[in-house]
Amino acid sequence: MIGKIVRVTVDRPLGSYHPKHKDMYYPINYGYIEGIIAPDGEEQDAYILGIDEAVQEFVGEVIAVIHRKDDVEEKWVVAPKGEKYSAEEIMEQVSFTEQYFDSEVRM
Numbered sequence: 383m384i385g386k387i388v389r390v391t392v393d394r395p396l397g398s399y400h401p402k403h404k405d406m407y408y409p410i411n412y413g414y415i416e417g418i419i420a421p422d423g424e425e426q427d428a429y430i431l432g433i434d435e436a437v438q439e440f441v442g443e444v445i446a447v448i449h450r451k452d453d454v455e456e457k458w459v460v461a462p463k464g465e466k467y468s469a470e471e472i473m474e475q476v477s478f479t480e481q482y483f484d485s486e487v488r489m
Contacts, residue, residue, distance in 0.1 A: 383458065384489065386444045388415050390428045390460055395436035410475055411437055421454045428458040429476050432465045446472050451484040459487075 392413035400406035411430040418426040429448070430440050445467065446459040457480075459472055469487035473480065 383444050384446065387441065387463065388418075388428070388444055388458070388460060390414065390430055390440045390442070391416055392430070392436075392438055392440060395438070396433070397436055407478065409478055411440065413440075415458070420456065426458060427455065428460045430460050431467060431472065431475055432461040445489070447488045448472075448476060448480060448485050449488050450480075451486070453483055 390413045392411045394400065394408045394412040396408060396411045398408050400408070411433055412428070413430070414425040414427050416425055420426045430442065433440060440460065442460040443463045444458050445461045445465070446469070448457040448459060450456065457476070459476070461467065469489060472487050473485070
């Protein structure tokens with residue numbers, strides 16, 4: 383899936399808070415890829431990097447996968463086509479959620 387162009391429907395835009403965990407702030411856009419079912423039975427979740435404003439939808443390139451060693455879910459990392467980030471830069475931007483899991487960035 384790395385390198386694939388996908389459309390992300392954003393259900394937690396930059397600047398919003400998690401619907402259940404009210405203290406979890408989203409410093410980046412976060413959503414799901416319609417029609418792709420993840421191992422948890424829900425549509426595939428995706429973090430969006432490189433967009434500095436809240437959006438409802440985004441088309442970009444999958445640049446990495448966040449693999450959770452202690453969960454069935456994986457999160458895709460999507461960015462504007464051609465934009466590059468190191469594994470460290472990615473983890474820094476998604477740590478607001480991933481700090482609660484044993485995660486690694488796969489590129």
